[in-house]
Amino acid sequence: MNKPLYQGFEWDNELIETLWNTIDKIAREKFGLSYYPNPTIEIVSYDQMIYYCNNHGLPSMYDHWSFGLSYLKTSKAYQRGQHGLAYEVIINSNPLRAYLMDTNSATMQALVLAHAICGHGHFFTNNYLFKTWTIADYILPYMTFAKQYIKGCEEKYGNDVVELILDAAHSLSQFGVDKYKRPNPLKDEVVKRRYEEHKQQIENQYNELWKDKVQKPKSLGQIKKELKRQLPEENLLYYIEKHSLTLKPWQKELIRIVRKIAQYFYPQYQTKFMNEGFASFIHYEIMTELYNQGYITEGSYLEFLYNHTQVCCQHGNEINVYAVGFAMFRDIKRICQQPDQEDIKMYPDLVGKDYMEVIRDIVANYRDETFILQFLSPKVIKEYKLFTLYDNTECANMIIEHIHDDTDYEQLKKALSEQWSHNYYFPHIEIIKHDSDNMLTLAYTSSDGAKLKYEEAKATLQNFIDLWGEGCELLYFDENGKQVEVR
Amino acid sequence: MPIVDNRQNSKNLAAGSRKKFIDRYKQKIKKEVEEIAKDKSIKDIAKSGNKVKIKTDPLSQPTFAKDDKTGVHRRVFANNKSWSRGDKLFKPKGGGQGTQGSPDGTGEDTFTFRLTKEEFLDLYFSDMELPDYIKKNLKQSNITIRKRAGVSPVGPPPRLNYKKTILQHLMRQIATKKKPDNSVPLDTIDLRYNKYNRVPKPDKDAVMFCVLDASGSMGELEKTIAKKFFLLLYIFLHKAHNKVDIVFIRHTNEAQEVDEDTFFSCQDTGGTIVSTALELVSQIIQERYTPQTNVYVAQASDGDNWIEDDANVEKLMPELLPKLQYFAYIQTEELERVKTKRKWQVQDLWNMYERIRDASKENILHMRRVHEAKDVYEVLHDLFKKR
Numbered sequence: 001m002n003k004p005l006y007q008g009f010e011w012d013n014e015l016i017e018t019l020w021n022t023i024d025k026i027a028r029e030k031f032g033l034s035y036y037p038n039p040t041i042e043i044v045s046y047d048q049m050i051y052y053c054n055n056h057g058l059p060s061m062y063d064h065w066s067f068g069l070s071y072l073k074t075s076k077a078y079q080r081g082q083h084g085l086a087y088e089v090i091i092n093s094n095p096l097r098a099y100l101m102d103t104n105s106a107t108m109q110a111l112v113l114a115h116a117i118c119g120h121g122h123f124f125t126n127n128y129l130f131k132t133w134t135i136a137d138y139i140l141p142y143m144t145f146a147k148q149y150i151k152g153c154e155e156k157y158g159n160d161v162v163e164l165i166l167d168a169a170h171s172l173s174q175f176g177v178d179k180y181k182r183p184n185p186l187k188d189e190v191v192k193r194r195y196e197e198h199k200q201q202i203e204n205q206y207n208e209l210w211k212d213k214v215q216k217p218k219s220l221g222q223i224k225k226e227l228k229r230q231l232p233e234e235n236l237l238y239y240i241e242k243h244s245l246t247l248k249p250w251q252k253e254l255i256r257i258v259r260k261i262a263q264y265f266y267p268q269y270q271t272k273f274m275n276e277g278f279a280s281f282i283h284y285e286i287m288t289e290l291y292n293q294g295y296i297t298e299g300s301y302l303e304f305l306y307n308h309t310q311v312c313c314q315h316g317n318e319i320n321v322y323a324v325g326f327a328m329f330r331d332i333k334r335i336c337q338q339p340d341q342e343d344i345k346m347y348p349d350l351v352g353k354d355y356m357e358v359i360r361d362i363v364a365n366y367r368d369e370t371f372i373l374q375f376l377s378p379k380v381i382k383e384y385k386l387f388t389l390y391d392n393t394e395c396a397n398m399i400i401e402h403i404h405d406d407t408d409y410e411q412l413k414k415a416l417s418e419q420w421s422h423n424y425y426f427p428h429i430e431i432i433k434h435d436s437d438n439m440l441t442l443a444y445t446s447s448d449g450a451k452l453k454y455e456e457a458k459a460t461l462q463n464f465i466d467l468w469g470e471g472c473e474l475l476y477f478d479e480n481g482k483q484v485e486v487r
Numbered sequence: 488m489p490i491v492d493n494r495q496n497s498k499n500l501a502a503g504s505r506k507k508f509i510d511r512y513k514q515k516i517k518k519e520v521e522e523i524a525k526d527k528s529i530k531d532i533a534k535s536g537n538k539v540k541i542k543t544d545p546l547s548q549p550t551f552a553k554d555d556k557t558g559v560h561r562r563v564f565a566n567n568k569s570w571s572r573g574d575k576l577f578k579p580k581g582g583g584q585g586t587q588g589s590p591d592g593t594g595e596d597t598f599t600f601r602l603t604k605e606e607f608l609d610l611y612f613s614d615m616e617l618p619d620y621i622k623k624n625l626k627q628s629n630i631t632i633r634k635r636a637g638v639s640p641v642g643p644p645p646r647l648n649y650k651k652t653i654l655q656h657l658m659r660q661i662a663t664k665k666k667p668d669n670s671v672p673l674d675t676i677d678l679r680y681n682k683y684n685r686v687p688k689p690d691k692d693a694v695m696f697c698v699l700d701a702s703g704s705m706g707e708l709e710k711t712i713a714k715k716f717f718l719l720l721y722i723f724l725h726k727a728h729n730k731v732d733i734v735f736i737r738h739t740n741e742a743q744e745v746d747e748d749t750f751f752s753c754q755d756t757g758g759t760i761v762s763t764a765l766e767l768v769s770q771i772i773q774e775r776y777t778p779q780t781n782v783y784v785a786q787a788s789d790g791d792n793w794i795e796d797d798a799n800v801e802k803l804m805p806e807l808l809p810k811l812q813y814f815a816y817i818q819t820e821e822l823e824r825v826k827t828k829r830k831w832q833v834q835d836l837w838n839m840y841e842r843i844r845d846a847s848k849e850n851i852l853h854m855r856r857v858h859e860a861k862d863v864y865e866v867l868h869d870l871f872k873k874r
Contacts, residue, residue: 040489065511159510175550388563391559450553
C-alpha cells in the first residue's frame, strides 16, 4: 500500500509533477492508454480561463470583434454565476497542452490531469476522425502564422477590408469543411473518355429534321474544366478559394485560414458525446485506482466522487452528455465482465473480452453517430428513462413517440444517433451548378421538411456573393428532390 | 513535464479582440457614452466600470441555419416521469419543448457590458481636438539639449570615462597575455570619452489658459456650469494632449493665477473687471512662452462686466487674439435671469465679443451660450470638434 501523495487542498508545481507521473504510469500500464508524450501544463487565472474557453484553448488566436463580443458575454455570465467555468481546457496538439485553474484543489488538479490528458488526450491521439483531419503537430505554429498574416494584411490593406472578408468567411465557416477526402487529381484518360462520351451523346441526338438546332459539342478544354470543379461541392469556402476569378491571393489566403481552422475543429463536433463520456469514464477509473493503491486519501476520494456526481448527474429532461456518455462506457465494462442473458443476446462480441481493449477499439474507430447506434444499451435507456418527442410544426400537438421499453429500443437508438449527426443542426447545402457567366447555383436539400431561417440565409448568401464576386442563387429542395418555395 | 505559469504576463489576452469589438460598434457605444455622461458628475465619468447597453445587430453574424418553426423535429430527452407512447402534449403558443434552437443562435438583441475608464474617455473625446494645432507644430523648434550617447575613443580630458577605459585595458590584456597583470601598460587606444548628442528639446508646445469669472454676479448655477466646463476641458487636455500646459486664472476685480485646487474650489467673490484677466493672460504669454507655442484661451463668464471696464476689454481683445490659435468663450446664464435682465444690462460681454468677432478677419474667437449643466457636454464637443 502506498503513502498518500498529498492531504487536503493545497498543491504546488512539484505535487503536480508527482501526481502526473503517478497518473501517467497507471494510465499507460493498467489501462493501455496512449497519448502524445510530454504534455505541457499551464496554470491559469480565471480571467485567462475565460479567454481560453472562448478560443477552444488555442493561444494566439487572431483578433476579431466576434471573439471580443463572446469574451465579454462569457465573463459576464460567469460573474453573474450563470454557469460554472470549465475547470479544464485542453487542446489537441502535439505535445498536448492542458490548462489548470489556479483555484482548483489538489484533488481537482488530479482529476483534471486524468480527465483532460489521459481521457481527451488519448481520444485526440487515437480516434480516426482526428487522425484524418487534424494537424496536431502543426496547429500551434499555424495559429501563430495565421495571426501574423492577418495582422500583416490589416497593416497593408486596412482593417476594414480584412474585417469584411473575415466576417463573410466566418458566416460560412461551418460550410467550409471537408467531410470526405478529396478524390485524386484528374487523370487525362478520364477527361478524354468523358469527352468521347459527350461527343457520342450529341451525335445520338442528331436528327435530320432539326439539324439547325443541334447543340454544339463542348471542347476538350471545357470538359476538363467542368470535371475539375467536381460538382456538387459541399465545401463552399473551398470552392470559392479554388475557383474565384476576382479574389486576390491574400484574400484567398484569409479564406483558407478560416476554413483550415474550421476543419481542425470539425472532428470535435462529431465526437463531443463520445469524447466527454470517455474522458469521464477514464477519470473515474484512474481516480478509483489511485485510491485503491493508496495514493490519495479517503477524504480526497470523497471530494472527487462528489464532484464527479455533480457533473455526471442527469437533471431535468435535456440530456447531459457527461452523464449518458459515462453511463454507456460503464455499461460496456459491465457487459464485458458481468453480462446477463439480454447482454449475451445483444452484444455477443463483447462478452468475456477485456473491457479496456474493447473501449480502446471503440474510441479509435467510431464517432458519435455510429457509437450511439451500436452501443446504446437497453439498460442505459431504462436507467435514464429516455424518450423521443415528435414535433410536426404544422400540428398543434407534440407526440411522445418512443419510451424506454423493449419495443422502442431500436427506434430510440436511431433517433438519438441521428441527433448527433452533422446534418441535424447544419443544413445540407452544396454548389450544384457553375454556368458560363460564372454564376453559381447553390442547393439546400432538407431531410425533415425544415426551411432555412429566411433573413439569415439571405444575409449569408450575400456574404457568399461578396466573396465569390458574381451573382449566385440558392434553391430549395425537399427530401424527394422536388424544388420548393423558399418561405 | 513542462509546467508553465503565465499568469503575471498575459494579463489581457482578449485585448485585441475587445478593441475590435468596441471599434465596430463605436458609433453606437459613443452615443450611449454621451447619454451617460450627461447625467453623471465628472468624478463618476472618470471612474472605471461604466455600464453601456447597446443593440447588437442580430444579422451581424448570420449563417445558414434551419428554421425550427418549420419541418418535423424528433428529439430524445431523459427522465420520462409518466408519459406513455402515443401521449399528446399540447404546444403552448410561441415555443415550448418542441422548438429547439440551433446551437449557433445569433443571440440577444441588446447587450450590456462595462467600459474601462480609458475606453470611456477615449470614446467620449474621440471627435475632439485642439484646433489649428497642426499649424504651429509644423514650424521647426530651434531649441536643442544635450543627451548622453555612449562612448567614443576621442574627446577632451574632462570627459574621460575612467571605468570604461580601465575595462578596455583589461580586455586588451586578457586578449594578448591571457591574464590581467600589469605588464601591459595603459595605452592611448584604451582611452574612452563620454559622447553627447544634440537633440531637439521636447517642449510643451501648447498652453491653455482657463479664465474663470469668480465674481458675485456669478450665481451658484453659473459657477457650477463653468466649473463643469473647465473640469471636462481639463480631462480632455490630459487625455489627448499631455504636453499641454494649463494656466488657471481666476478674476474678480483683480486677476490672479492660481493652482488647480484653488481654481475649482475657492469660495471668495468680488466685483467683475474682465480686463484684468486679459492683461494677466497677455503678460504670462509674453513672459513664459515663445511665438512657437500654441496658445489657447477658454473663458467662462456670465456676461456682466463693470461698465467702465468695457472700453478696456474692447481695446485689449483685438490685441490679444492674434497671439492665439483659439479663444473659446462660454456665457453661462440661467434662462430665468436672462429674461429679467434690465435694458442697460443687455449690453454685455456677449454683444461685445460678437462685434469683435465679426470685425476680425481671423476665425479665432468662438462663443457659446450655456443654460444648463447638461448642455456643457455638447458645447464642449462643439467648440472643439474635429474639423
